[in-house]
Amino acid sequence: MYAQMVTSEASNEDPEKLAAFQARIDAGEKIEPKDWMPEGYRKTLIRQIGQHAHSEIVGQLPEGNWITRAPTLERKAILLAKVQDEAGHGLYLYCAAETLGVSRDELTEALLAGKMKYSSIFNYPTLNWADIGAVGWLVDGAAIMNQVPLQRTSFGPYSRAMIRICKEESFHQRQGYDIMMKMAQGTPEQKAMAQDALNRFWYPSLMMFGPSDRDSVHSAQSMAWKIKINTNDELRQKFVDQTVPQAEYLGLTIPDPDLKWNEEKGGYDFSEPDWSEFFEVIKGNGPCNAERMEARQKAWDDGAWFRDGLMAHAKKRAAARVAAE
Amino acid sequence: MSSEWPLWEIFIRGQHGLNHRHVGSLHAPDAALAIKHARDVYTRRNEGVSIWVVPSDAITASSPSDKGPLFEPSNAKVYRHPTFFDIPDEVGKM
Numbered sequence: 223m224y225a226q227m228v229t230s231e232a233s234n235e236d237p238e239k240l241a242a243f244q245a246r247i248d249a250g251e252k253i254e255p256k257d258w259m260p261e262g263y264r265k266t267l268i269r270q271i272g273q274h275a276h277s278e279i280v281g282q283l284p285e286g287n288w289i290t291r292a293p294t295l296e297r298k299a300i301l302l303a304k305v306q307d308e309a310g311h312g313l314y315l316y317c318a319a320e321t322l323g324v325s326r327d328e329l330t331e332a333l334l335a336g337k338m339k340y341s342s343i344f345n346y347p348t349l350n351w352a353d354i355g356a357v358g359w360l361v362d363g364a365a366i367m368n369q370v371p372l373q374r375t376s377f378g379p380y381s382r383a384m385i386r387i388c389k390e391e392s393f394h395q396r397q398g399y400d401i402m403m404k405m406a407q408g409t410p411e412q413k414a415m416a417q418d419a420l421n422r423f424w425y426p427s428l429m430m431f432g433p434s435d436r437d438s439v440h441s442a443q444s445m446a447w448k449i450k451i452n453t454n455d456e457l458r459q460k461f462v463d464q465t466v467p468q469a470e471y472l473g474l475t476i477p478d479p480d481l482k483w484n485e486e487k488g489g490y491d492f493s494e495p496d497w498s499e500f501f502e503v504i505k506g507n508g509p510c511n512a513e514r515m516e517a518r519q520k521a522w523d524d525g526a527w528f529r530d531g532l533m534a535h536a537k538k539r540a541a542a543r544v545a546a547e
Numbered sequence: 548m549s550s551e552w553p554l555w556e557i558f559i560r561g562q563h564g565l566n567h568r569h570v571g572s573l574h575a576p577d578a579a580l581a582i583k584h585a586r587d588v589y590t591r592r593n594e595g596v597s598i599w600v601v602p603s604d605a606i607t608a609s610s611p612s613d614k615g616p617l618f619e620p621s622n623a624k625v626y627r628h629p630t631f632f633d634i635p636d637e638v639g640k641m
């Protein structure tokens with residue numbers, strides 16, 4: 223999802239401590255930063271929460287692209303508020319990761335060095351205003367699928383961050399769907415734009431859940447630790463089942479000729495996305511990977527003097543206060 | 548290497564008459580900016596009427612391993628709860 227293919231770390235610690243830890247998780251207790259935890263739990267969580275945080279921050283870029291070109295002042299103000307929320311979500315999550323003993327700068331530097339990832343979805347371009355609708359409706363919709371169960375995750379600070387995020391996320395999906403409704407009910411050209419946006423974002427959205435993890439050892443460990451609650455396939459199925467009727471209401475067609483209601487399983491059968499494309503994007507070869515990383519690097523470099531300047535000013539002021547006492 | 552902005556713990560009073568409550572943390576160079584950042588990060592939807600910011604390193608926390616010695620003594624004193632005492636119905640509301 224926003225954290226895709228997070229590999230979990232094995233723990234070689236005292237089996238008794240590990241068992242006691244697992245018992246706490248099984249009993250539904252929350253693990254807090256100062257509690258004992260296996261190194262693997264800590265490292266896996268840093269990777270997962272960090273990747274989630276980076277996704278929120280990088281996710282501002284495709285939408286920020288349309289702030290200055292929003293069709294009305296109201297839509298512009300709404301999009302601004304949404305992009306500001308994404309920044310907030312990134313900050314909640316960075317703080318949760320920091321309680322595990324990693325610094326904010328270390329996380330940022332790991333992203334810029336390519337050692338940490340962000341969600342594959344943000345490497346696709348937003349070519350026109352309909353894409354902003356599709357991103358809110360599909361991308362935020364897929365994110366909600368994953369984030370709602372994560373409110374019950376075992377690590378306290380992560381769980382609390384997810385609760386805050388989920389409260390705000392529903393606005394994002396609705397504003398996207400609102401854009402899609404407007405365009406789908408508009409001129410034939412506008413409707414065609416909405417269909418085109420759905421065509422381009424459908425499979426990348428399905429990829430957000432990551433490849434099937436039926437046989438993944440990492441997933442099994444993460445699920446035992448309750449830092450992953452559902453399998454990728456379960457969430458993907460749920461997303462498709464929820465989204466198809468929404469597309470029908472819009473009068474748009476899901477770009478999958480094999481999409482069919484399956485009475486027996488009570489859900490839709492659908493085509494898998496092209497996983498070779500997914501792995502290329504993850505490797506850095508998606509349409510916008512280079513552009514996204516350039517933008518993050520530039521923001522980091524251009525902001526350095528400002529971060530340092532404010533810090534120097536704060537130190538000077540503090541020193542003057544001490545001298546005056 | 549430049550130094551990272553220090554961490555602040557943020558407390559928000561949700562409504563008049565309620566306590567300030569811990570909502571999370573953030574980085575800021577000083578207290579004044581910590582309040583401005585807290586406004587942006589934690590009160591985008593009218594969540595507060597007042598903000599406290601405290602440097603994280605100024606907080607002393609009890610250790611999880613002290614849970615027993617700290618809290619068990621109160622566990623044993625059930626008579627501190629009014630329901631410990633049986634008052635006959637005839638006495639009326641007490």
